[in-house]
Amino acid sequence: MVRLEDPLDIGGLTVPNRLYRAPLLECAGNGAGAVDALVSHLEPAAAAGAGLLxxxxxxxxxxxxxxxxxxTYVDDPDFVSRLSELTETVHDHGSTIAIQLEHGGLRSMETWHAGYRAEHPDYQQLAVSPLPPLLSLADRLGILSYDPVVMSTEEVYDLAADFGRAAGYAVDAGYDAVHVAGANMGIVHQFLSPFYNRRKDEFADGVRFLEVVHDEIRDRAGDVPLLTKVPAETEAPPGVPRLTSRETVHVCRRLADYGYDALVPVTGSVFWDASIVRGAFPEQAWRDDRFHDGYVEAFGGRLRAALVVLGNWLESFVYDFEPAWNAGICRAVRRTVDVPVLAEGGIRTRGEIDRLLGHSCDMVGMGRPFYAEPRLPARLLGSTPETSVVCASCNNCTVPQVTGVGGVCRTPDVLRKAGRLRRDGAYERPDECEGSPPSRE
Structure with missing residues (x-):
């Protein structure tokens, strides 16, 4: 029987337990306070016992x-070297830390953020292929704004080299693992997706890009444990080319055989929509006057902002919360690969964790619940099946991030529950000062 408290080997890195803080938007930027902001976001989870951040x-x-x-950009080695303060802090608590590497491609702010686009009119999007017809239509209707640059074969290799360079800088700064952002409609997802990828060269096979990224990271960062998310586009609209669950399993098998040390299969769509943050309509966040001007700036006016709110409301009916919504694809992948499979998405109770571990996955991650409970691991590790997070999956934490603010819980009922738990000592760990650094075989 696999337990949450058991250690796990990921590519030679011994992670002290099987609970991880999933990647979240820290909104720390690269300014003078960036490192301090990242430490403030991540240290509580390490201090509370998370095995991996x-x-x-x-x-x-x-x-x-x-x-x-x-x-946060990680293309400047001088800046990344300063992140050693973060990695040392995490290691002092006996935890491990991975850095997630990404490029937005067609999903970048120069596509959807009107204020950013006006400030940077010369910015163009990197594209895997010419725009899909649906996105061309959205561009003509003024819903989105595209000025894409389709990468040549040589330019694709250059982008993969950027992933490798960033990984090398990160390892030098003390990061224990590298996590490639392979889902949520970023550039790696766009290579994998038949909706986006209609190339005629070797990268028509989207897995090839992840193979080249792997090689670049190995050349520049050595044998650092290497993880990636892999999407299954199960929520794409009917008739849209998509990566099916069966194809995702095949992709995962290829990546494991090629040398990736762990995989994070997730479901979603071909669009950046609520399928990746299933839950309630965040009415409170949309009505919050503190963010109103930011919404108007981001979406290009009051009417357009109102239309985005309407779309979000409609999506909430389609993508209502579903416990452990990625369990099925994780289980299918785990049956076919011999590397650890990590599950995240809608995992909210210790009982769910116990059912998933050893059956559907080897490690479990949570994201939004950490906004409400930064020290959540202290409650989950060693707990009973009835233990549940206080997060209501209401998404009031995520919507304001389009204005540039950090992710925090803003729901009064949830905050009151977390406050009571804090006063009762639920987030205290008697062994906090006894952590030891992670080990590598």
């Missing part, structure tokens, strides 16, 4: 390429 998506090449405001 995944720093949220960092961009391997600038300018542009950010999918959301205030994402």
């Amino acid at each position: 995944c720093q949220g998506a960092t961009i391997v090449r600038g300018p542009g390429g950010c999918a959301a405001p205030n994402m």
Whole structure:
């Protein structure tokens, strides 16, 4: 029987237990306070006992390429070297840390954020292929704004080299693992997806890009444990070319055989929609006057912002919360590969964790619940099946991030529950000062 408290080997890295903080938007940027902001976001989870922390998506090449405001670039070795303060802090608590590497491609802010586009009119999107017809229509209707640059074969190799360089900088700064952002409609997902990828060269096979990224990372960062998300586009609209679950399993088998040390299969769509953050309509966040001007700036006016709110409301009926919604694809992948499979998405109770481990996955991750409970691991490790997170999956934490603010819980009922638990000492760990550094075989 596999337990949450059991250690796990990922590519020679011994992770002290099987609970990880999934990648989140820290919105720390690259300014003078970036490192302090990242430490404040991530240290509580390490201090509370999380086995692995995944720093949220960092961009391997600038300018542009950010999918959301205030994402952190990791293309400057001097800046990345300063992140050793973060990795040392995590290691002091006996935990491990991975950095997630990404480029937004067609999903970048220069596509959807009107204010950013007006400020940077010369920025173009990196594209795997010419725009799919549906996105061309959205561009003509003014819903989105595209000025894509379709990469040549040589330019694709250059982008893969950027992933490798960023990984090398990160390992030098003390990161224990590298996590390639392979889903959520970023550039890696776009290579894998038949909706986006209609190339005629070797990269018509989207897995080839992940293979080249693997080789670049190995050349520049050595044998660092290497993880990637892999999408199954199960939520794509009917008639749209998609990566099926069966094809995703095949992709995962190829990546494991090629040398990836762990895989994170997830379901979603071909669009950036609520399928990746299933839950309730975040009415409170949309009505919050503090963010109103930011929404108007991001979406290009009051009417357009109102239409986005309407679309989000309609999506909430389609993508209502579903417990452990990626369990099925994780289980299918785990049956076919011999590397650890990590599951995230809608995991909310210790009982669910116990049912998933050893059956559907080898490690479990949570994202949004950490916004409400930064020290959540202290409650889950060693707990009973009835233990549940306080997160209501209401998404009031995520919507304001389009304005550039950090992700925090803003739902009063949830905050009151977390406050009561804090006063009762639920987030205290008697062994906090007894952590030891992670080991590598």
